[in-house]
Amino acid sequence: MRLPRRSWTQRALIRFATDSHGTMSLTFAQLFMGALTIGLGSFRGTEAYLSFYYETQVGHANYAATKLGADHARAANTNTNNNVISASIMGPRFGVEADNITMDADAAIACPQTHNAHMQKICAEYMAGKPRALAKLLWVRLKQQFIWGALGQLTSTIDKVASLGALDQVRSSLPASGDGNVSIRAEDPSTSGNIWGGDNTPTGCSLAQRDALPSEMPGHAFPILMENLLEGLPKALVATLPQVICGATSMGGGGGGGSGASSLINGASSLVNGASGFASNGANQNPIKLPEVPSISKDTSKQCGDLEDQMQTQIQRARDAQAPRDSGGGHGGGGGGGYAAQGNYGELGDNAAGPVFSNELAPYVHCAVSSPENAQKRQQARSNREFGSGYGSRNSDYSYMDPKSHQLTACTFDADKCQNDKLESNTASFLHNAGLPASSSESNLGGATHAPSDSDWNHADSMRACAYSSADVNSKIVNISNAARTVMSFGQSGPSTSLSERHEYQSCAKWYFPDGAESQFSSTPHDQQPFVAAWKFAPVAGRN
Amino acid sequence: MMAPGKKWRKIRGKRGFSHVSMTLEAAAVMGWFVVLVLGEKYVGDATSARRAAEDSVEQSSVASAMSYCAGGGAGASAGSAAAPVQGSADVRQNGKLSISSVLSIIAGLGLGSQKSFPLYTEPFQGAFATASSGGVTPHRLVGEGTHTFSGNRNLACLEPPKAVSPIPDLLSYRSSIFDTTVRGYGPNP
Numbered sequence: 103m104r105l106p107r108r109s110w111t112q113r114a115l116i117r118f119a120t121d122s123h124g125t126m127s128l129t130f131a132q133l134f135m136g137a138l139t140i141g142l143g144s145f146r147g148t149e150a151y152l153s154f155y156y157e158t159q160v161g162h163a164n165y166a167a168t169k170l171g172a173d174h175a176r177a178a179n180t181n182t183n184n185n186v187i188s189a190s191i192m193g194p195r196f197g198v199e200a201d202n203i204t205m206d207a208d209a210a211i212a213c214p215q216t217h218n219a220h221m222q223k224i225c226a227e228y229m230a231g232k233p234r235a236l237a238k239l240l241w242v243r244l245k246q247q248f249i250w251g252a253l254g255q256l257t258s259t260i261d262k263v264a265s266l267g268a269l270d271q272v273r274s275s276l277p278a279s280g281d282g283n284v285s286i287r288a289e290d291p292s293t294s295g296n297i298w299g300g301d302n303t304p305t306g307c308s309l310a311q312r313d314a315l316p317s318e319m320p321g322h323a324f325p326i327l328m329e330n331l332l333e334g335l336p337k338a339l340v341a342t343l344p345q346v347i348c349g350a351t352s353m354g355g356g357g358g359g360g361s362g363a364s365s366l367i368n369g370a371s372s373l374v375n376g377a378s379g380f381a382s383n384g385a386n387q388n389p390i391k392l393p394e395v396p397s398i399s400k401d402t403s404k405q406c407g408d409l410e411d412q413m414q415t416q417i418q419r420a421r422d423a424q425a426p427r428d429s430g431g432g433h434g435g436g437g438g439g440g441y442a443a444q445g446n447y448g449e450l451g452d453n454a455a456g457p458v459f460s461n462e463l464a465p466y467v468h469c470a471v472s473s474p475e476n477a478q479k480r481q482q483a484r485s486n487r488e489f490g491s492g493y494g495s496r497n498s499d500y501s502y503m504d505p506k507s508h509q510l511t512a513c514t515f516d517a518d519k520c521q522n523d524k525l526e527s528n529t530a531s532f533l534h535n536a537g538l539p540a541s542s543s544e545s546n547l548g549g550a551t552h553a554p555s556d557s558d559w560n561h562a563d564s565m566r567a568c569a570y571s572s573a574d575v576n577s578k579i580v581n582i583s584n585a586a587r588t589v590m591s592f593g594q595s596g597p598s599t600s601l602s603e604r605h606e607y608q609s610c611a612k613w614y615f616p617d618g619a620e621s622q623f624s625s626t627p628h629d630q631q632p633f634v635a636a637w638k639f640a641p642v643a644g645r646n
Numbered sequence: 647m648m649a650p651g652k653k654w655r656k657i658r659g660k661r662g663f664s665h666v667s668m669t670l671e672a673a674a675v676m677g678w679f680v681v682l683v684l685g686e687k688y689v690g691d692a693t694s695a696r697r698a699a700e701d702s703v704e705q706s707s708v709a710s711a712m713s714y715c716a717g718g719g720a721g722a723s724a725g726s727a728a729a730p731v732q733g734s735a736d737v738r739q740n741g742k743l744s745i746s747s748v749l750s751i752i753a754g755l756g757l758g759s760q761k762s763f764p765l766y767t768e769p770f771q772g773a774f775a776t777a778s779s780g781g782v783t784p785h786r787l788v789g790e791g792t793h794t795f796s797g798n799r800n801l802a803c804l805e806p807p808k809a810v811s812p813i814p815d816l817l818s819y820r821s822s823i824f825d826t827t828v829r830g831y832g833p834n835p
Contacts, residue, residue, distance in 0.1 A: 139679075143686070176743065183762055267741055271740055275800060323829075634809045634814055638805070639802075
């Protein structure tokens, strides 16, 4: 009987099954595939672990960086509060200072008028109310200085405190998340220095002034104690006082000066107008002058008038000492146009001498050989003074025959310079008597309002911090990986060193003022950003 | 023609798969491979599940923190079909500035109602997000029941701005200071 014919697959299977070498082939295939599978499985497990390990470390670093950024942003907003409160208490101080000065000025007008019953009533009100006003003044000064000192100190240290607190918070949360062996460190510039060390006191005082001027404070800083004879003076003083109190050098000069001859109200309005730009005009270092205070203006006019009289007297003596042969000369030199013809003086006598000017007077006297050109200049200067801001329109042109050069010499009194100098010194004396500084070096605010140390704060490296997370790779994973490496390389490869090394994973954040075009705070001027509580944080790629 | 008994004796005498021990060994190797393949699937599913959970947590925590910690975006993403993910995020207090000494100093100024004043007093906030896979069920040859994987993420909160306008708000602070202390209605000399 013949068996049916088998297909080729049946024949191949029977041949493999009955082959005497099949067992050996199967055994080698098993060994090879088994080793390969173990290797692949091990690598797959270590790869999964390491990816989670990496993501976990990045997560910890992200948390630490955002925590640092958020806490610094909060510190920045707290600093803006410090600045706003500091500026807010300065406005009331301006008001109280101005009202006290106004009271003194009122008393200076009213009290000497002993025969005027109304004025005597005002004087009596002054005497009764001044102690209260003075007590309020001293209190507000002390309070302002104390607040500025305390809040300025807080601004200087709060970022360091916030940074250390943030890291403590992050580290304390790690054991709860099962990663107690994770190490967190930070690169934060606030731990090594004051990142809010900038001084923006001029801006703070400017903001206080802008807030105070249209407010109810000027003239009403405390309950009415007496009738005010100088209606516009409190507001004018509030416009000027920032320059006085906050320091002439730092404040700039927009609000200073004024014109001596201008009326009180006009002076006040010019000061108010000038005040709007004083903060941005920091380079101006005009000395402080208060022509609006009647006693200062009056003293200044009197002093300059006396000096001019001294000059006139000295020149007259010099003329008298000369021995004019022409009887018509001499005494008329001071009048008219002030230019006397040389022929009026004739020859000098033996005792002829020039005028002697005191040290106080000399800076304001300018003498020169008389000529038609000089006379024209003097005439021009005189006419300018008549229409200008000088203390008066006195004729200040005097001539005499110089005994040395034997030439007619004409002298002028520099009334403008005298006015400026005396106004400055009288203002300084007045301010000192009122307990106020007269220059920036005398200014004592007790502290300052602050801005970030780096003026370009939104891009500054000092306003960024980075956090670094690291942890050891699990030792079992390292051992598995090393064993797999050995198996796969048939014993040729040694243990891995990269897995046992400690790697750091970085994440960074910045804190900044959102002045971008689409932000609601895009219109905030740069110098006022440290006064607006809108600072925020954002992750960044790294520090610069 | 060969007798039937002689035929089986001839086959039994052959080597290779015809031997019982060889057949059992081959079956064991095949079974081992099956287990390994299923294990690979199990590891793959587990990896995908945990990765989906981690991604979801990351997205949730960032979204929560960046939306003023008001819970916006707190829900976890759906994850993959093989590894569905559920998650949640909440806002927790997370530290506080230690400035109590300054608070006592400015307390006498009558301040506290201003909108930006709570910057001195409010605790910090952080978004803590948790997400977990809905359950990965491996083949019953590998293990019984479902296995879940969870992930946690912390982030600090982004606070909404406390400023009321783009320009410094001195009026609210100054009016309180002026009324309370300078005019004499509050603590004064």
